[in-house]
Amino acid sequence: MRLTLWTYEAPPHVGAMRIATAMEGVHYVLHAPQGDTYADLLFTMIERQSKRPPVTYTTFQARDLGGDTAVLFKTAVAEAYERFQPQAIMVGASCTAELIQDDPGGLARALNLPIPVVALELPSYQKKENWGAAETFYRLVRALADPACARHTGGRPRCNVLGPAALGFRHRDDITEITDLLDRIGVDVGVVAPLGASPADMARLGEADFNIVLYPEIASTAARWLERTFHQPTVATVPIGVGATRDFIAEVARVAGIEVPAELAASASRLPWYSHSVDSTYLTGKRVFIFGDATHAIAAARIAKDELGFTVVGLGTYGREFAREVREAAALYGIEALITDDYLEVEALVSELQPDLVLGTQMERHIAKRLGIPCAVISAPVHVQDFPARHSPQMGFEGANVIFDTWVHPLMMGLEEHLLTMFRDDFEFSAEAAPSHLGHAAAASPATLQPATPQSAPESDTSDWAPDAERELRKVPFFVRGKARRNTERFARDRGIALITVETLYHAKAHFSS
Numbered sequence: 001m002r003l004t005l006w007t008y009e010a011p012p013h014v015g016a017m018r019i020a021t022a023m024e025g026v027h028y029v030l031h032a033p034q035g036d037t038y039a040d041l042l043f044t045m046i047e048r049q050s051k052r053p054p055v056t057y058t059t060f061q062a063r064d065l066g067g068d069t070a071v072l073f074k075t076a077v078a079e080a081y082e083r084f085q086p087q088a089i090m091v092g093a094s095c096t097a098e099l100i101q102d103d104p105g106g107l108a109r110a111l112n113l114p115i116p117v118v119a120l121e122l123p124s125y126q127k128k129e130n131w132g133a134a135e136t137f138y139r140l141v142r143a144l145a146d147p148a149c150a151r152h153t154g155g156r157p158r159c160n161v162l163g164p165a166a167l168g169f170r171h172r173d174d175i176t177e178i179t180d181l182l183d184r185i186g187v188d189v190g191v192v193a194p195l196g197a198s199p200a201d202m203a204r205l206g207e208a209d210f211n212i213v214l215y216p217e218i219a220s221t222a223a224r225w226l227e228r229t230f231h232q233p234t235v236a237t238v239p240i241g242v243g244a245t246r247d248f249i250a251e252v253a254r255v256a257g258i259e260v261p262a263e264l265a266a267s268a269s270r271l272p273w274y275s276h277s278v279d280s281t282y283l284t285g286k287r288v289f290i291f292g293d294a295t296h297a298i299a300a301a302r303i304a305k306d307e308l309g310f311t312v313v314g315l316g317t318y319g320r321e322f323a324r325e326v327r328e329a330a331a332l333y334g335i336e337a338l339i340t341d342d343y344l345e346v347e348a349l350v351s352e353l354q355p356d357l358v359l360g361t362q363m364e365r366h367i368a369k370r371l372g373i374p375c376a377v378i379s380a381p382v383h384v385q386d387f388p389a390r391h392s393p394q395m396g397f398e399g400a401n402v403i404f405d406t407w408v409h410p411l412m413m414g415l416e417e418h419l420l421t422m423f424r425d426d427f428e429f430s431a432e433a434a435p436s437h438l439g440h441a442a443a444a445s446p447a448t449l450q451p452a453t454p455q456s457a458p459e460s461d462t463s464d465w466a467p468d469a470e471r472e473l474r475k476v477p478f479f480v481r482g483k484a485r486r487n488t489e490r491f492a493r494d495r496g497i498a499l500i501t502v503e504t505l506y507h508a509k510a511h512f513s514s
């Protein structure tokens with residue numbers, strides 16, 4: 001048992017739902033207790049899809065457990081087939097149904113339906129949502145890709161684009177961006193899957209010359225199988241950021257055996273100039289903490305360091321399947337990766353590091369809000385506002401533009417940051433106020449400017465502050481005050497100083513700046 005308040009990922013059958021909902025002509029029959037239909041809301045409310053997910057739940061109740069739940073399941077499959085007439089059907093169990101062991105795959109096959117039946121074995125007590133999505137996609141690809149499908153001939157090189165799914169962070173707009181980019185490189189897109197693909201499309205996967213994996217969490221297992229079965233190479237560079245997009249273009253051109261068109265060789269993003277322009281000078285060296293799924297966290301770290309001049313002080317993921325990749329990336333920045341799905345561990349590290357900016361998921365947004373640190377969202381899990389109406393990719397050159405604006409927005413603008421250090425007592429632009437471009441609603445209350453609670457920051461609170469030292473501390477601009485307080489307290493504690501004076505404050509400052 002583990003006491004859990006927030007989870008970064010849902011159970012694996014939600015990952016399977018993300019694949020079914022992304023596709024056309026596929027139906028999923030899920031053996032699940034009454035109440036599991038809550039997952040529909042992820043798609044209809046958070047992602048704001050205008051149709052129900054193609055999922056039939058058996059919704060068994062306590063009284064059904066005394067009867068034959070297997071019959072209940074078979075009836076649900078037969079009725080779903082009759083009603084929805086899918087081209088393929090997926091069957092599986094949710095966590096509770098896994099315990100009653102009704103064997104959805106065997107039961108569905110016994111019905112002899114005239115369409116492919118894909119049985120999913122998703123161990124709900126060991127694995128999570130992304131693994132469930134990857135396993136489901138892999139099973140579907142195996143079941144539906146036609147082994148006799150011939151490679152296309154003539155014309156431009158052709159690729160499949162794999163990974164975009166329902167409930168994916170910006171997947172909708174990334175696909176638009178990347179298919180357009182591929183067209184400009186001179187490559188045709190055969191099948192995009194699972195998003196928008198039907199079983200008939202999946203049968204054509206073997207026609208393509210190579211596969212592009214945009215979201216490794218979802219598509220790398222399937223891509224490995226396609227590599228073995230159809231001898232299709234995989235482009236694995238994820239084009240998030242200007243540098244990564246250029247690498248992506250080069251890799252696609254190499255695998256496709258073509259020259260990169262001259263106009264694409266030059267960057268088409270505004271990010272490089274924006275981050276080189278003098279207004280961005282004050283961004284240099286800002287300390288950033290990054291957490292999310294592995295793909296987005298690794299990409300964000302590269303952009304932060306190489307394209308915005310930030311210092312990466314923390315990097316981590318909740319996706320244990322990709323821990324190795326994140327550890328390798330963290331080593332590039334001389335830090336140790338944080339691999340955890342416990343948000344309290346994330347909060348403790350953010351609290352200890354006191355970064356200038358947090359880039360993370362919806363959870364980190366809450367953590368950063370509590371600690372009074374600016375934050376931007378870079379990865380799922382996300383809330384409804386991160387399925388925006390406007391075009392907002394993360395990938396490609398336009399994605400880099402979106403990223404520049406999104407990450408810089410929460411920070412205090414340069415002039416205001418500078419003025420605050422000189423005129424702290426202004427009634428409106430005081431050191432206690434939040435960045436004025438964020439409006440009053442974003443004003444940080446004094447409570448949020450305090451160091452973290454003892455629970456999340458066990459080391460913080462041991463020394464007393466003399467009144468003049470507290471006054472001196474308040475001269476430090478609010479966005480670094482928490483860090484100054486914590487460093488001073490640590491300095492005092494290490495030296496057995498019970499009362500922090502102005503002198504201690506400056507000794508600590510000298511100590512940590514040296």
Ligand code: SF4
Nearest residue numbers: 011036094095096097
């Ligand atoms: S079966 Fe799984 S998803 Fe459904 S309520 Fe129980 S724990 Fe949640």
